[in-house]
Amino acid sequence: xxxxxxxxxxxxxxxxxxxxxxxxxxxxxxxxxxxxxxxxxxxxxxxxxxxxxxxxxxxxxxxxxxxxxxxxxxxxxxxxxxxxxxxxxxxxxxxxxxxxxxxxxxxxxxxxxxxxxxxxxxxxxxxxxxxxxxxxxxxxxxxxxxxxxxxxxxxxxxxxxxxxxxxxxxxxxxxxxxxxxxxxxxxxxxxxxxxxxxxxxxxxxxxxxxxxxxxxxxxxxxxxxxxxxxxxxxxxxxxxxxxx
Numbered sequence: 001x002x003x004x005x006x007x008x009x010x011x012x013x014x015x016x017x018x019x020x021x022x023x024x025x026x027x028x029x030x031x032x033x034x035x036x037x038x039x040x041x042x043x044x045x046x047x048x049x050x051x052x053x054x055x056x057x058x059x060x061x062x063x064x065x066x067x068x069x070x071x072x073x074x075x076x077x078x079x080x081x082x083x084x085x086x087x088x089x090x091x092x093x094x095x096x097x098x099x100x101x102x103x104x105x106x107x108x109x110x111x112x113x114x115x116x117x118x119x120x121x122x123x124x125x126x127x128x129x130x131x132x133x134x135x136x137x138x139x140x141x142x143x144x145x146x147x148x149x150x151x152x153x154x155x156x157x158x159x160x161x162x163x164x165x166x167x168x169x170x171x172x173x174x175x176x177x178x179x180x181x182x183x184x185x186x187x188x189x190x191x192x193x194x195x196x197x198x199x200x201x202x203x204x205x206x207x208x209x210x211x212x213x214x215x216x217x218x219x220x221x222x223x224x225x226x227x228x229x230x231x232x233x234x235x236x237x238x239x240x241x242x243x244x
Contacts, residue, residue: 001063005029007056008115009071010099012039012048022048022069023099026056027112031102034058034069047071049078051091051119080123086238087122089231090132094118096229097136101143101220111142126200129239130190133208136216137191145169145219149192152176163187166214185211206239 007024010031015021020039026032039048047054053075060067081087094115102108118135122128140146146169151158153170154177162174163184177184188204188211190197213236217226228236 001061002057002059003029005056005058006074007032007054007071008095008098008112008119009048009050009052009054010095011050012036014040020048021066022071024054024056024069024071025095025098025102025112025115026107027109028107029058030106030108031099031104032058033104034060034067036069036071046076046079047073049076050095051077053077053116053119075120077119077122084123086235087128089234089238090128091119091122092231093229093235094132094135096231097139097216097220100224100229101139101216108142111138114138127197129200129205129235130188130194130197130208132235133188133191133205133212134194136209136212140212140215140219143220145215147171147215149187161187161192164211169215185214187211202239206236209236209239 005026005028007026010023010025012020012022015035018040019035019037021033022036022039023031023033036048038044052073054071054073057070058067078091081091114135118131137147147164148170152161152173153165153168155173157173160174161171163172163177163181164187165172166185171187172184186207188208190204191208213228217228221227
């Protein structure tokens with residue numbers, strides 16, 4: 001059998017001298033792996049870089065087989081951010097989170113488009129750290145663990161939302177949450193009105209990364225004992241410093 005699709009390179013694992021097992025996030029086939037022969041060769045090495053966008057052909061005798069995969073480069077996103085360590089870390093982080101969180105061969109076309117939009121904009125916008133937090137919220141939502149940020153869990157009010165309960169994932173207003181603020185996660189304002197944000201706020205980025213990291217660890221990375229990917233941890237460390 002055979003299929004054609006579009007995909008984002010999530011990871012490569014060496015196989016033999018010149019081949020690699022490549023995992024991609026594809027538009028119509030979800031997270032899908034295949035053996036890419038010659039992927040480590042001089043002609044193909046640049047294609048199979050984490051975060052690159054490619055046209056994908058997969059072939060196998062039976063659907064359950066690993067199969068062989070061939071990718072033709074559409075956009076070298078990794079090369080666009082190679083000189084910016086923080087953006088490159090962000091690219092590695094979302095690829096690692098997609099690889100670890102998405103069930104194999106289950107399509108998430110809407111999340112795929114959101115992921116591709118983020119990657120396309122990563123090298124252009126200064127607000128990418130905030131957009132990264134929004135993407136992580138979308139990842140949680142599409143996988144069935146979305147946060148309820150519509151109203152306060154204690155009062156029902158829809159304004160002055162400032163915290164999120166680490167247990168329920170529901171928003172809490174500033175006044176209602178004040179007595180419990182040490183036990184709650186901070187809710188960055190841009191999570192509620194990202195389209196209106198024009199300036200980067202390091203403190204809010206840190207709050208956002210802590211918020212999404214908590215729920216990603218709790219719900220999506222159970223098989224890893226809640227351990228976030230190294231690239232994601234580095235982002236949090238970076239914004240922890242920037243928020244001081």
